[in-house]
Amino acid sequence: MSLYAIGDLHLSFAADKPMDVFGPAWENHVEKLREGFSTLGEEDVCVLCGDISWGMDLPGVREDFRFIDGLPGRKIILKGNHDLWWTSMTKMTAFLEENGFSTISFLHNNAWPYGENAAICGTRGWFYEESRGENHDKKMIAREVLRLEASLKAAGDREKYVFLHYPPKYGNYLCPEILELLRTYDVKTCCSGHLHAESLRWAFNGWYEHTRHLCVSGDGIGFRPCKIL
Numbered sequence: 001m002s003l004y005a006i007g008d009l010h011l012s013f014a015a016d017k018p019m020d021v022f023g024p025a026w027e028n029h030v031e032k033l034r035e036g037f038s039t040l041g042e043e044d045v046c047v048l049c050g051d052i053s054w055g056m057d058l059p060g061v062r063e064d065f066r067f068i069d070g071l072p073g074r075k076i077i078l079k080g081n082h083d084l085w086w087t088s089m090t091k092m093t094a095f096l097e098e099n100g101f102s103t104i105s106f107l108h109n110n111a112w113p114y115g116e117n118a119a120i121c122g123t124r125g126w127f128y129e130e131s132r133g134e135n136h137d138k139k140m141i142a143r144e145v146l147r148l149e150a151s152l153k154a155a156g157d158r159e160k161y162v163f164l165h166y167p168p169k170y171g172n173y174l175c176p177e178i179l180e181l182l183r184t185y186d187v188k189t190c191c192s193g194h195l196h197a198e199s200l201r202w203a204f205n206g207w208y209e210h211t212r213h214l215c216v217s218g219d220g221i222g223f224r225p226c227k228i229l
């Protein structure tokens, strides 16, 4: 059993949204994803770090979820800034059951145990490019910090692996509130996505304090899930 991560599938089976307009890396990206997942086994787990689908509501993401459910391994999904279909955990869980999507779970104020000693934690996070004024930012960061802390607490004594959509470190930018939680809870690895094309140049891959950071945006890793553990 191995743990993998990849962000930003940006699927659009139900809507006409060709992704190759975002650059040559996105040409046939669904085929690349199918190929990239082909080395995973049914016992493996892959965290999908947000920006899952362009769909606007749950019916609009059904075909994208059918594709994800058909990929090998168990998939754990968290929210990205483009996931406008995201709704309450109750509605999303009912959606999975109604459609028989048995290999998909959500990461939202919770944690999933992995193996004997590890846990999968995470939330969307926050990013300076979303800034819309100091009060708005404070409110959004505070909410995301609460979500991440709820997730980290839910992991108990297990070794914590964090998955975010927004990178907490990018170029010269730092998100101190999120980085402090990574330090306090002795997080081993932090994966994030969101960055595409030119902005991948400032992605941070390396150690910051005691945490290893990895950018797992789909186009940054050739649409091949990145092995974490």
Ligand SMILES: [Fe+2]
Binding pocket: 008, 010, 051, 080, 082, 194, 195, 196
């Ligand atoms: Fe994205």
Ligand SMILES: [Fe+2]
Binding pocket: 051, 080, 081, 082, 165, 193, 194, 195
């Ligand atoms: Fe994003």
